[in-house]
Amino acid sequence: xxxxxxxxxxYWMVIRxxxxxxxxxxxxxxxxxxxxxxxQAKLAEIKVLLDGLYEKGQIPNYAVEIRKNGKxxxxxxxxxxxxxGSVPVGADTIFxxxxxxxxxxxxxxxxxxxxxxxxxxxxxxxxxxQFESMVVAPxxxxxxPFEIARAPITIxxxxxxxxxxxxxxxxxxLGDVAYQYAELEVMSQKVSLEENLExxxxxxxxxxxxxxxxxxxxxxxxxxxxxxxxGQRLGDYLDEIFFKPMGMTDTAFRVRPEARNRFAxxxxxxxxxxxxxxxxxxxxxxxxVETAPFxxxxxxxxxxxxxxxxxxxxxxxxxxxxxxxxxxANGGVLNGVRYLSAETAAIHFQDLMPELGLEAFEVAFxxxxxxxxFGGGFGIKLxxxxxxRADYYFWGGAANTFFWIDGQDGSVGVFFTxxxxxxxxxxxxxxALVDEARMIK
Amino acid sequence: MSKRDTSPPAFFALLxxxxxxxxxxxxxxxxxxxxxxxxxxxxPMVDEQLIPGYYLSVYKNGQxxxxxxxxxxxxxxxxxPSQDVLYxxxxxxxxxVSLATLKLVEQGQLNLTDPVKQFIPEFSNLLVVPxxxxxxxxxxLDRDLTIxxxxxxxxxxxxxxxITGREEIAKVYADLGxxxxxxxxxxxxxxxxxxxxxxxxxPLVFQPGEAFVYSVGIDVVARVLEIVTGKPLDLVITxxxxxxxxxxxTHFTVPEVKRxxxxxxxxPRVATYPIPGVYRRYxxxxxxxxxxxxxxxxxxxYLSGGAGLMSTARDYAKLxxxxxxxxxxxxxxxxDAQIGNQLFQNQLPAGLEDEGLVYNFGPSANNAGFSYGLGxxxxxxxxxxxxxxxxxxFWAGAANTGFWxxxxxxxxxxxxxxxxxxxxxxxxxxVEIAR
Numbered sequence: 001x002x003x004x005x006x007x008x009x010x011y012w013m014v015i016r017x018x019x020x021x022x023x024x025x026x027x028x029x030x031x032x033x034x035x036x037x038x039x040q041a042k043l044a045e046i047k048v049l050l051d052g053l054y055e056k057g058q059i060p061n062y063a064v065e066i067r068k069n070g071k072x073x074x075x076x077x078x079x080x081x082x083x084x085g086s087v088p089v090g091a092d093t094i095f096x097x098x099x100x101x102x103x104x105x106x107x108x109x110x111x112x113x114x115x116x117x118x119x120x121x122x123x124x125x126x127x128x129x130q131f132e133s134m135v136v137a138p139x140x141x142x143x144x145p146f147e148i149a150r151a152p153i154t155i156x157x158x159x160x161x162x163x164x165x166x167x168x169x170x171x172x173x174l175g176d177v178a179y180q181y182a183e184l185e186v187m188s189q190k191v192s193l194e195e196n197l198e199x200x201x202x203x204x205x206x207x208x209x210x211x212x213x214x215x216x217x218x219x220x221x222x223x224x225x226x227x228x229x230x231g232q233r234l235g236d237y238l239d240e241i242f243f244k245p246m247g248m249t250d251t252a253f254r255v256r257p258e259a260r261n262r263f264a265x266x267x268x269x270x271x272x273x274x275x276x277x278x279x280x281x282x283x284x285x286x287x288x289v290e291t292a293p294f295x296x297x298x299x300x301x302x303x304x305x306x307x308x309x310x311x312x313x314x315x316x317x318x319x320x321x322x323x324x325x326x327x328x329a330n331g332g333v334l335n336g337v338r339y340l341s342a343e344t345a346a347i348h349f350q351d352l353m354p355e356l357g358l359e360a361f362e363v364a365f366x367x368x369x370x371x372x373x374f375g376g377g378f379g380i381k382l383x384x385x386x387x388x389r390a391d392y393y394f395w396g397g398a399a400n401t402f403f404w405i406d407g408q409d410g411s412v413g414v415f416f417t418x419x420x421x422x423x424x425x426x427x428x429x430x431x432a433l434v435d436e437a438r439m440i441k
Numbered sequence: 442m443s444k445r446d447t448s449p450p451a452f453f454a455l456l457x458x459x460x461x462x463x464x465x466x467x468x469x470x471x472x473x474x475x476x477x478x479x480x481x482x483x484x485p486m487v488d489e490q491l492i493p494g495y496y497l498s499v500y501k502n503g504q505x506x507x508x509x510x511x512x513x514x515x516x517x518x519x520x521x522p523s524q525d526v527l528y529x530x531x532x533x534x535x536x537x538v539s540l541a542t543l544k545l546v547e548q549g550q551l552n553l554t555d556p557v558k559q560f561i562p563e564f565s566n567l568l569v570v571p572x573x574x575x576x577x578x579x580x581x582l583d584r585d586l587t588i589x590x591x592x593x594x595x596x597x598x599x600x601x602x603x604i605t606g607r608e609e610i611a612k613v614y615a616d617l618g619x620x621x622x623x624x625x626x627x628x629x630x631x632x633x634x635x636x637x638x639x640x641x642x643x644p645l646v647f648q649p650g651e652a653f654v655y656s657v658g659i660d661v662v663a664r665v666l667e668i669v670t671g672k673p674l675d676l677v678i679t680x681x682x683x684x685x686x687x688x689x690x691t692h693f694t695v696p697e698v699k700r701x702x703x704x705x706x707x708x709p710r711v712a713t714y715p716i717p718g719v720y721r722r723y724x725x726x727x728x729x730x731x732x733x734x735x736x737x738x739x740x741x742x743y744l745s746g747g748a749g750l751m752s753t754a755r756d757y758a759k760l761x762x763x764x765x766x767x768x769x770x771x772x773x774x775x776x777d778a779q780i781g782n783q784l785f786q787n788q789l790p791a792g793l794e795d796e797g798l799v800y801n802f803g804p805s806a807n808n809a810g811f812s813y814g815l816g817x818x819x820x821x822x823x824x825x826x827x828x829x830x831x832x833x834x835f836w837a838g839a840a841n842t843g844f845w846x847x848x849x850x851x852x853x854x855x856x857x858x859x860x861x862x863x864x865x866x867x868x869x870x871x872v873e874i875a876r
Contacts (some may be wrong), residue, residue, distance in 0.1 A: 098713070099713065099714055169727075171713045172710070172711070172712055172713060172714075215713075215714050269864070270803060271862060271863075271864075272604075272605050272801075272802060272839075272862065272863065273602070273603075273604070273605055273607075273862070274607075275801070275802055275803020275804070275805070275806070276803050276804065276805075277803070277804065278804050285804075285805075287805075364714075364716075365716055365720070366716070366720050366721050367718075367719075367720065367721075368716050368717050368718050368720055371717070372717070379714075379715065379717075381717045391717075394715060394717075395714070395715060396714065396715030398713035398714075402715055421709070421711040421713070422711060422712060422713055425715050425716065427715060428715075428717045428718050
């Protein structure tokens with residue numbers, strides 16, 4: 001057992017140094033095809049797809065837009081911010097983008113790595129010593145013997161959900177440990193981020209650090225690291241480095257009171273328990289009803305939080321989020337202003353855990369594990385032809401919001417609606433239409 | 442324990458073996474055009490991984506014309522769906538208990554107009570809180586509740602908010618665990634009798650006859666059957682319905698020897714992160730006692746006349762056959778046809794018209810009525826009082842099982858899967874395909 005661990009550790013060292021050599025080589029060639037046109041008739045099928053759901057009363061509205069080289073390639077917006085409402089959904093409609101805060105927080109971490117404030121392989125315990133020696137309950141099962149964590153949790157692990165942390169069962173946490181998260185209300189807004197970290201350090205990990213992908217509170221922990229090293233609240237730091245200079249005025253951990261009239265309401269599919277009612281004046285037979293995600297009614301959403309939850313607390317608009325995605329896709333530059341070095345921007349798209357095999361993604365992604373990798377805060381969806389080429393880079397939020405960056409041409413897209421629980425992950429189909437529509441010169 | 446040592450990946454091996462199983466099953470069956478139409482409607486639910494599998498049986502002129510399945514009834518045990526797999530049929534228990542009640546009427550042991558207080562005295566003292574809203578002033582009963590009121594969900598009782606109850610009182614049902622679905626495996630309140638004792642402490646949400654409120658009424662009827670016969674509910678329905686119809690696979694508790702035919706229960710798997718492509722959107726149902734894969738194996742539940750039965754498609758088809766066939770089993774009359782034919786008459790009070798079910802089931806339930814245990818789908822612009830205007834009869838269970846009876850075309854069908862709650866109801870389309 002000992003000798004094998006040494007071998008694994010040596011293997012790691014080699015891989016890591018190889019990776020560093022690739023990532024930080026002097027010049028980074030452009031990742032994406034620069035000149036590209038699209039078959040507009042093919043792109044128009046996106047609207048057909050979404051209209052189908054909208055007209056059947058299954059989604060309350062939608063916002064979809066695709067941009068390339070600073071220009072809108074395709075846009076379609078439909079519906080109102082609430083059923084029967086009078087505020088049309090548009091590029092400035094505010095959605096709870098939830099887990100889409102994760103890539104943004106990850107970008108901030110990569111920026112701090114670029115500034116040499118952090119390093120990818122810094123152990124978490126360097127900033128929060130309570131995470132120095134962790135125990136592991138494999139698969140989150142409390143009935144089998146615990147293991148001692150054989151490696152420290154690193155920033156790299158936190159960026160790629162390989163820390164061994166998990167979530168509560170409502171967010172598909174793993175095993176009995178997930179129920180401990182629920183009982184202790186880990187990462188709830190009831191206490192401060194520091195107090196949440198104290199609880200988290202008391203609970204076993206569900207896997208050895210670095211061993212497998214477990215979707216988790218890792219990015220909330222990264223938020224705490226950012227606050228620690230910058231001395232700023234997470235939202236303030238993101239404002240300073242990204243949101244204010246890029247003009248992402250509606251992206252924050254709250255909805256400004258004066259912007260609330262643009263904040264979309266939440267819906268769920270109707271059920272026997274909660275049947276849909278006709279909406280006066282609407283021609284559509286709705287099969288959705290207003291809902292309160294996690295039991296919190298609409299009025300409670302968007303209020304100033306106890307702590308800024310990098311993992312799930314973000315609000316944004318289509319036009320804001322497209323700016324962020326374009327900045328990353330353009331190698332760290334938006335409208336001539338550089339936010340990240342080209343090398344740093346490229347880390348988003350690099351497989352940061354190349355030694356992980358298929359089985360490391362199986363629990364979280366099922367059959368899709370065969371074409372999943374994970375980069376710097378972005379999921380990497382590989383082409384399904386086994387070529388290891390990236391189809392697209394992406395992430396999404398729990399209320400059916402998604403963004404992606406095309407792996408071939410670097411076009412960026414968003415698809416937002418507000419259905420809870422998540423149900424219409426159409427980003428995969430929309431991105432496939434972008435692929436089909438592409439005509440590279 | 443390097444991950445590199447694991448080869449070939451166990452996942453691929455599993456996937457491959459699953460694909461081979463499915464492929465084999467598909468190749469054997471040469472589908473008739475009718476069956477193919479059903480497959481086109483239903484297979485996508487399995488292929489898109491919304492449910493692990495399903496079984497469908499359709500009968501025309503008394504002959505089985507569709508015997509269709511896909512996927513698994515229990516993935517872990519590799520149990521294939523078939524007409525002999527035991528499923529939790531939940532509210533499809535209600536028609537069986539309703540029929541048992543009509544048998545007792547035929548035997549002269551009971552009248553549908555009998556006041557419930559005649560059997561359960563506490564029903565004389567019930568109070569009414571209009572619309573189940575505790576802020577409303579309490580009223581006394583306008584009139585006695587009858588067996589008819591209970592059977593037609595017009596008694597003023599409701600269901601727990603966990604099921605279909607919408608009123609403030611329904612929250613109290615939920616808090617108490619009163620006739621809760623999960624109570625079928627682990628009853629907080631004890632026996633059926635204990636549940637009823639608790640129920641009579643609570644006010645009604647409407648005056649009797651005032652509204653259709655889907656309810657525990659059939660559970661109360663079940664308790665009345667116990668009192669009238671002096672026998673426990675399982676014995677009552679076995680003697681009155683299951684034995685005469687040779688429904689040998691219908692049980693509150695599935696006998697040990699049959700458990701290799703028991704389906705597993707599933708519920709939605711909600712991934713709050715994006716998964717590319719088609720992915721599994723169900724997972725084993727979590728709210729059963731540890732080690733149980735479905736209802737019907739616990740001895741800690743209660744006998745629920747509203748939702749307690751496990752059954753097979755083959756068994757349940759026998760019930761649908763007798764209803765479709767003038768209440769005859771072969772040459773023998775199972776139930777007096779005049780009594781039985783009340784199943785084909787709208788039994789809701791005149792004031793509710795064809796909007797009666799909307800209060801509970803939403804606007805898609807308009808144009809419908811209700812008899813004893815059966816919903817009535819009305820032809821567009823039809824009149825509920827005219828049996829000729831009835832399009833078809835139907836009911837469904839909470840775990841996404843359902844049936845329909847299309848008298849005019851002499852067709853009935855039964856659909857089985859196990860997904861709590863019902864999320865994929867295709868009854869209307871299934872009715873059309875057989876026509």
